[in-house]
Amino acid sequence: MVYLKAILSLAGLGAVFGIMLGLAARKFAVESDPRVEKITGVLPGANCGGCGYPGCSGLASAIVTGSAPVDACPVGGQVVADRVSEIMGVQPAPARERQVAKVMCGGGEDKATSRFAYIGIRDCGAAGLVSGGPKACTFGCLGFGTCVKACPFGAMEMGADGLPVIDEAKCTGCGKCIEACPRGIIALVPVSARTQVLCRSHARGAEVRKVCKVGCIGCGICVKTCPNSAIVLEDNLARIIPDKCDNCGKCVEKCPTRCIVMTSQRDLHTVVTGGVGAGKGLSTGTEGPGGCCVAK
Amino acid sequence: MRDLLVIFFAGVLLNNFILSRFLGICPFIGVSKRIETATGMGMAVIFVMAVASVITWAVQYYILVPLHLGYLQTIAFILVIAALVQLVEMVILKVSPTLYQALGIYLPLITTNCAVLGVAIINIRENYDIIQTAVNGIAGAAGFTLAIVLFAGIRERLDFAPIPEALKGFPLALITAGLMSIAFLGFTGFKLAALFGL
Numbered sequence: 001m002v003y004l005k006a007i008l009s010l011a012g013l014g015a016v017f018g019i020m021l022g023l024a025a026r027k028f029a030v031e032s033d034p035r036v037e038k039i040t041g042v043l044p045g046a047n048c049g050g051c052g053y054p055g056c057s058g059l060a061s062a063i064v065t066g067s068a069p070v071d072a073c074p075v076g077g078q079v080v081a082d083r084v085s086e087i088m089g090v091q092p093a094p095a096r097e098r099q100v101a102k103v104m105c106g107g108g109e110d111k112a113t114s115r116f117a118y119i120g121i122r123d124c125g126a127a128g129l130v131s132g133g134p135k136a137c138t139f140g141c142l143g144f145g146t147c148v149k150a151c152p153f154g155a156m157e158m159g160a161d162g163l164p165v166i167d168e169a170k171c172t173g174c175g176k177c178i179e180a181c182p183r184g185i186i187a188l189v190p191v192s193a194r195t196q197v198l199c200r201s202h203a204r205g206a207e208v209r210k211v212c213k214v215g216c217i218g219c220g221i222c223v224k225t226c227p228n229s230a231i232v233l234e235d236n237l238a239r240i241i242p243d244k245c246d247n248c249g250k251c252v253e254k255c256p257t258r259c260i261v262m263t264s265q266r267d268l269h270t271v272v273t274g275g276v277g278a279g280k281g282l283s284t285g286t287e288g289p290g291g292c293c294v295a296k
Numbered sequence: 297m298r299d300l301l302v303i304f305f306a307g308v309l310l311n312n313f314i315l316s317r318f319l320g321i322c323p324f325i326g327v328s329k330r331i332e333t334a335t336g337m338g339m340a341v342i343f344v345m346a347v348a349s350v351i352t353w354a355v356q357y358y359i360l361v362p363l364h365l366g367y368l369q370t371i372a373f374i375l376v377i378a379a380l381v382q383l384v385e386m387v388i389l390k391v392s393p394t395l396y397q398a399l400g401i402y403l404p405l406i407t408t409n410c411a412v413l414g415v416a417i418i419n420i421r422e423n424y425d426i427i428q429t430a431v432n433g434i435a436g437a438a439g440f441t442l443a444i445v446l447f448a449g450i451r452e453r454l455d456f457a458p459i460p461e462a463l464k465g466f467p468l469a470l471i472t473a474g475l476m477s478i479a480f481l482g483f484t485g486f487k488l489a490a491l492f493g494l
């Protein structure tokens with residue numbers, strides 16, 4: 001009896017409120033574009049704000065009013081963009097290429113020289129503060145994995161040669177590693193851009209040769225070799241213009257220091273398709289991955 | 297009239313929901329980055345708290361007490377508040393879509409604002425009559441608004457201050473809130489009755 005009373009009264013209260021709300025919903029119904037609701041349904045519903053609008057429904061109304069493009073949702077990617085453009089009745093947005101991070105340095109422990117033994121906080125920022133870091137090349141990767149720690153998707157790990165390796169399947173292109181790297185040698189590149197100059201050294205050729213086996217010496221051979229004029233030489237460093245490069249691999253073959261590299265998407269590790277020889281041997285007294293470097 | 301004034305000022309200053317009773321902290325921290333959103337939130341809370349106070353009072357004395365269902369108080373009050381917030385949302389969307397846009401997610405958040413439930417329960421506990429209840433509801437919400445707008449003002453200025461990296465954002469916000477709370481403790485000494493009894 002006691003329970004019945006409690007249940008009935010609460011149910012009654014709920015019913016009264018429910019009916020009142022139902023009536024109110026009729027009375028205060030707002031004409032809204034049905035497309036807004038449809039698009040909200042298609043969007044991922046993560047409400048992450050990555051698009052810059054307050055939640056997915058915010059973006060949906062912005063798309064309907066035309067103030068946001070159909071492919072504004074960074075989380076949904078192409079699939080969502082296509083479905084949204086279908087609802088909006090417009091041509092699907094051209095596929096935007098996925099971007100992944102790439103470490104623009106090939107100077108692993110066996111290829112780049114170190115100047116002194118660094119014994120201290122195992123952090124690239126800290127190591128870089130000690131007279132430019134233990135690596136003889138002041139542009140190169142310090143190898144303490146600050147970027148690896150920064151990656152929220154577990155897409156990075158330290159390779160055996162003390163350089164970070166990026167798992168392109170896991171990389172979302174969020175750019176957290178780029179922010180974290182004190183050297184600024186990580187860059188976002190389109191996944192299809194396989195040919196990369198893995199060097200960021202602006203030093204003159206002779207200096208580069210002294211400190212690194214695979215550094216760009218600015219000789220300009222690649223610029224002359226490239227049939228698509230996709231390579232430019234800027235301040236002693238070759239740069240590939242991604243729009244023009246068709247990954248023909250001619251520069252990779254011709255580069256005397258092998259700093260231009262063709263990476264394969266499949267095994268995620270750097271594959272040098274050029275000749276062999278350069279970059280082998282001549283180890284510089286290092287003690288395994290991440291270990292302290294000992295001056296030669 | 298006198299005790300209504302006392303209830304009002306006690307609600308705003310002495311028993312400030314956020315800074316003395318520590319209720320409704322989440323919107324206080326979450327919606328206080330800019331003065332405009334803080335004000336909007338405050339206005340919505342004032343409306344919801346005032347109406348919720350009156351309706352829960354009616355529910356308590358016309359339904360729960362006669363049926364001896366006092367133990368259902370919390371759940372019944374939550375029902376009232378949730379329904380009310382829904383209604384407010386609909387009305388605002390109809391009447392002023394711009395305000396609705398500005399309030400955004402904060403509007404439904406009022407449902408889970410413990411200060412609203414708190415004021416309803418305090419009204420009953422203090423044995424207020426319906427007028428006193430309404431005044432207490434408005435006062436509680438006014439105190440909430442005062443605290444959140446002041447806080448937003450401070451935070452807006454803090455954005456330009458040189459702050460150690462480790463303290464930026466929420467840590468400093470929490471410290472600021474603590475200091476404000478200490479400042480509001482100063483009102484405790486006020487003898488409001490004497491003040492208005494002159």
Ligand code: SF4
Nearest residue numbers: 107137140199212215
């Ligand atoms: S010269 Fe280039 S490849 Fe060698 S360590 Fe420096 S940045 Fe890396």
Ligand code: SF4
Nearest residue numbers: 151171172174175177
């Ligand atoms: S931090 Fe982001 S951009 Fe860098 S590797 Fe990880 S997922 Fe890719």
